[in-house]
Amino acid sequence: MRLFFICLICGLVLLIAGPGFAEDVDHGGDIHFKQPVVGVLFSHTLHVEELGLECDSCHEGLFAYEAGTAEAKDDFTMKSLAEGNYCGACHDGSTAFSSETRCAVCHEGVKGYKRALGLINAPEHDRK
Template sequence: MKRWHLLIPLIIFCFLVAKPLWGQEDDEYPQEPIIFTKPVKAVIFDHKFHVEEAGLSCDDCHDDLFEMATGTAEENKDFNMKALYDGKYCGACHDGESAFASDKKCTTCHIGVLGWQRLKRQERRSSH
């Protein structure tokens, strides 16, 4: 006699208990910070912080605020601080309520030319 009835509890377990545990793996998002170099050098964005610390998922930002492909936001003419202040891009959350406002704590994101050069040197050292 076949024991198909034993599979039913396993299937139910997989969908009710295990499926929520199949969430996003640590390596499903870029592990290295993204450095925006336009419109100014350099603004840093860390997926790891936003996913693990802030609890955001990919769908929270992609594809409404940002395209999935790196660099596409920088190609937009309105990718600037005014757009952020108006609630676009990072400003959708960095509005002073959900997260610190775009016009506060500037050095949290803006690492400047010297910070960018320092990161580039570190990347070169670690790739050797």
């Protein structure tokens, strides 16, 4: 009897929390690329929530759903982006700023990458 109730409560909790939990993983969160150079941040939060892009804007035409797929390819380069592939499909200078400008908007660098991995502190706490 007690076991039944525990199961029931757990089930209810899952039922209620489930959708909420699912909403959080509605998109891929932050993707930190490290190939071909270390430290490029793609923020799903920015592109999906703030800019209102749909999943199928990029998936699976430009990027596979599975993270790391694009990185594994040889043509995942700035040259390729300039030719309109990957990020360059939108970042062409008209839809969004060109991938040939504002380098450090997306390139967070080794510093940003390490911060994302929690290897170094956020800059505000570096030194007092």
